[in-house]
Amino acid sequence: MVSHAGATVLLRAAEKTGLNSGLSTALARWRKPLATHDPGKILLDLAVAVALGGDCLADINQVRAVPAVFGPVASDPTVSRLISALAADAPAALSAINTARAAAREQAWTAAGTAAPNHDRDVRHPLIIDLDATLVTAHSEKEHATPNWKKGFGFHPLCAFADHQAAGTGEPLSILLRPGNAGSNTAADHITVVEYALAQVPGIDGYRVGKTVLIRADSAGGTHDFLDYLTRRRLAYSVGFGLTEAIAEIIDRLSPEAWTPAYDADGVERDGAWVAEVTGMLGLSGWPEGMRVIVRKERPHPGAQLRFTDSDGMRLTAFATNTSRGQLAELELRHRRRARCEDRIRTAKDCGLTNLPLHGFDQNRIWCAIVAVACELIAWTQMLAFDATPARRWEPKRLRLQVFSIAARLTRHARRTRLKLAATAPHLQLLLDGLTRLAALPDPG
Numbered sequence: 001m002v003s004h005a006g007a008t009v010l011l012r013a014a015e016k017t018g019l020n021s022g023l024s025t026a027l028a029r030w031r032k033p034l035a036t037h038d039p040g041k042i043l044l045d046l047a048v049a050v051a052l053g054g055d056c057l058a059d060i061n062q063v064r065a066v067p068a069v070f071g072p073v074a075s076d077p078t079v080s081r082l083i084s085a086l087a088a089d090a091p092a093a094l095s096a097i098n099t100a101r102a103a104a105r106e107q108a109w110t111a112a113g114t115a116a117p118n119h120d121r122d123v124r125h126p127l128i129i130d131l132d133a134t135l136v137t138a139h140s141e142k143e144h145a146t147p148n149w150k151k152g153f154g155f156h157p158l159c160a161f162a163d164h165q166a167a168g169t170g171e172p173l174s175i176l177l178r179p180g181n182a183g184s185n186t187a188a189d190h191i192t193v194v195e196y197a198l199a200q201v202p203g204i205d206g207y208r209v210g211k212t213v214l215i216r217a218d219s220a221g222g223t224h225d226f227l228d229y230l231t232r233r234r235l236a237y238s239v240g241f242g243l244t245e246a247i248a249e250i251i252d253r254l255s256p257e258a259w260t261p262a263y264d265a266d267g268v269e270r271d272g273a274w275v276a277e278v279t280g281m282l283g284l285s286g287w288p289e290g291m292r293v294i295v296r297k298e299r300p301h302p303g304a305q306l307r308f309t310d311s312d313g314m315r316l317t318a319f320a321t322n323t324s325r326g327q328l329a330e331l332e333l334r335h336r337r338r339a340r341c342e343d344r345i346r347t348a349k350d351c352g353l354t355n356l357p358l359h360g361f362d363q364n365r366i367w368c369a370i371v372a373v374a375c376e377l378i379a380w381t382q383m384l385a386f387d388a389t390p391a392r393r394w395e396p397k398r399l400r401l402q403v404f405s406i407a408a409r410l411t412r413h414a415r416r417t418r419l420k421l422a423a424t425a426p427h428l429q430l431l432l433d434g435l436t437r438l439a440a441l442p443d444p445g
Contacts, residue, residue, distance in 0.1 A: 006403045024041060117163065124325075128162070128216060129161070133178075138356065188225075208232075222320060224287065
């Protein structure tokens, strides 16, 4: 009997995107002479284990238990030695892993066709990259773990995710590990994570990217240096804009005719919410040319706490953008959909980011790369195998329960090995259809 037989769909996705061969090639320099196990496969086995719910190196035993499905899997000491070796030369190791990830992403997005997040990318329909940071608690004294602004202890990674829009999920482009006391609005860190993210996007060549890529962030990204950087690279942006009492007073002076109804999540006018542009009423001389400031007011939800910048019983929020076309309500709805980034962070934490299991900071940087590979492998599997099905938007917990945990029986006859999936599994047909779609894709060149 074989458990987690449904995870074969992850293995097929890794093969069709060239992720397995790409990692093996990229990490070849870390393979010792006469070594039995390939470093690239070890890293991929770890990513598969994390995708199945693992949260530490030892959880690779879940795939080691089924060599007929996952192949020979390294022992725990071998895995630990590889992570230590990669951490000893972390910049080169991370660069190699990122190179393999970028090549696999290009193959995945090409194979996905119209389902790819960059399909028909233009100024009106840009590829959206969401930025957000999260707190990761450390329960022991780990390197560079520090107290954070929420009076906790641990790390404060900054992440960039490619948004797959409402029909899909998303995938991590970059996870920048930082100490817990790292600032929320540090422009240098935002610039770094955007540069790493853009290096992962297929089709970007040169410094000036253009407005076919939109960077979304909360108010932590609303700094002069960061917006100047985005402007120099000619990127489109939609970032939160901090309100002051002076700006709130200016908003109070807006005439009723300046406000237009805001949209709800379905693009329908929402009762009790309005948007207006205040660009011409603010002194924006020190900000990038072409920046617009759009403000939203709404009746707060029952029990919500008002802030000092809120006025007349209305909750006020604002964002800045350099998009010159489009209705105010559409631009505000586009910015508000940045909340999907919270789902991507929750998914990453469900795939190993909730706890950094290693002591060394560089070791945990390697672990973050493994988390990124695991999340990408799930996202590419959904995009290639489960497109146009409800599973396209399932989160890892549900995929594990409904698909990856499907059991099977391993049989051998006439010198052939067969994996007979459990016929009574409720979502067996979904898995079989996904495997058929993957089999029909061309092999990577």
